[in-house]
Amino acid sequence: MYTYPHKDLVSVHQLSKYDVEEILKKAKEMEDIFRWKKVGTSLSWKIVATLFYEPSTRTRLSFESAAKRLGANVITVASGETSSLSKGESLEDNAIINAMYADIVVIRHPESGSAEITAKTIQKPVINAGDGWNEHPTQALLDTYTILKEKGRLDNLKIAMVWDLKYGRTTHSLAYLLSLFPEISFTFISPKELKMPEKVKKVLDERGISYRETNDYEDWLQQADVLYVTRIQKERFQDKDEYERLKNQFILTIQTLKNAKSDVTIMHPLPRVNEVDHEVDGLPNAAFFRQAENGVPIRMALLDLLLNK
Ligand code: NCD
Numbered sequence: 001m002y003t004y005p006h007k008d009l010v011s012v013h014q015l016s017k018y019d020v021e022e023i024l025k026k027a028k029e030m031e032d033i034f035r036w037k038k039v040g041t042s043l044s045w046k047i048v049a050t051l052f053y054e055p056s057t058r059t060r061l062s063f064e065s066a067a068k069r070l071g072a073n074v075i076t077v078a079s080g081e082t083s084s085l086s087k088g089e090s091l092e093d094n095a096i097i098n099a100m101y102a103d104i105v106v107i108r109h110p111e112s113g114s115a116e117i118t119a120k121t122i123q124k125p126v127i128n129a130g131d132g133w134n135e136h137p138t139q140a141l142l143d144t145y146t147i148l149k150e151k152g153r154l155d156n157l158k159i160a161m162v163w164d165l166k167y168g169r170t171t172h173s174l175a176y177l178l179s180l181f182p183e184i185s186f187t188f189i190s191p192k193e194l195k196m197p198e199k200v201k202k203v204l205d206e207r208g209i210s211y212r213e214t215n216d217y218e219d220w221l222q223q224a225d226v227l228y229v230t231r232i233q234k235e236r237f238q239d240k241d242e243y244e245r246l247k248n249q250f251i252l253t254i255q256t257l258k259n260a261k262s263d264v265t266i267m268h269p270l271p272r273v274n275e276v277d278h279e280v281d282g283l284p285n286a287a288f289f290r291q292a293e294n295g296v297p298i299r300m301a302l303l304d305l306l307l308n309k
Contacts, residue, residue: 002026004305008119008126012137012173017180024145026301027294033069034297042304043072049102051094052129053080053109058270059129059139062295063106063303070300075102080110095121104307107131125306133167133236139269140173142298146291147178147226150265156183160224162217163189163250163275165196167233170269172200174228179209186211187220191246194232217250221260227252229268229276253277267291 002022006014015023033040048067052060064074077083085094091114098105099122107118108129115128115135130136148154159178161171165188175196178184186204188196188211195213204211214220221227229252237243251274252266268276268288280286 002305003309007123007306008115008128009137009302009306010115010119010126010128010131011135012140012176015137015177015180020141020144020177020180023141023298023301023305024148026305027141027145027297030069030297030300030304034300040070040300042308043067043070046072046104046307047102048072048074048303049098049105050074050076050078050129051083051098051105051107051109052076052078053083053085053107054130055079056108056129058292058295059108059136062292063127063129063138063299066296066299067303069296070304072303091117092121095126098122099124104303127302127306130169133169133172133233135173136169136269137173137177138295138299138302139170140177141302142295143170143174143228143267143269143291144177145298146267146287146294147265149294150285150287150290151225154178154181154184157181157225158185158187158223159226159228160187160189160220161196161228161230162220162252163230164194164232165190165230166194167236168230168269171228171230172197175200176203179204179207184209187224188213189215189217189220191215191249193242193246217256218259221257221264224260224264226265226267227260229266229272231268231271231273231275248274250275251277252280254279254283257283 032038050060050063067074095118104125106127106129107115110132112132112134115131119126165171266286
């Protein structure tokens, strides 16, 4: 039986290809409980703390749903304003207190590196639910799970990532994670102001992964097996004029999809603003709502693996 080899999940860099495969296998097992064919009790008497110092719908609620499906109780901080962090308490002090009240801490915080600080401060397991514009490892796992379910494989895929690749933490974690699998190549499509950060490309270079960068939105579509669209991350812009100038530059419509493969899997971590037109929702290959649902079995698997060793 597989044992998760770390105390925490703060970065996808902690995961080997084998770890990813085992986590996805566990998520598949969890589908039966998720679909109410069984009752999950593996987290009975455990308390999961979900600390969300940034807005969230899917991530927090799917973690809480996952915890409850396995019999755990949940305590939550659903916004920065309701926590003592807003009174000036340090992340470290806050973490020590939270660890006293719960068996595992799930944290989302606007500072890059915040999950790592929390994990180093306390003995209890910590899961990064998004740290600034750095990483979002659980989203990358559910995205990978979605690709596996939609495409039936994780190798030999052409992945197009579109729009805010600079601030979109989900694209960073997903690029790292998919680069563990053979014959993956990427096209990064964005305005020049929102290009994939150098540190992500450096890792891809080290792993010998092929990628190209373009701002030609028509160019990418023809070859992509998976099209991963992101929203422009308004809250991370220092320069609001830059945001105003860039917003609305890209909108995916049925018309823009006309040159794409007919079975291109269309993904989006959500929330969408207006970058995917609602007319796309009805396509059989529009996978973004199924993708959001996949968050529950993935987070069930992670909570179970980190809490039951
Ligand atoms: C993403 C995030 O928080 O980074 N949302 C999510 O967790 N599903 C993407 C986003 O906010 O654009």
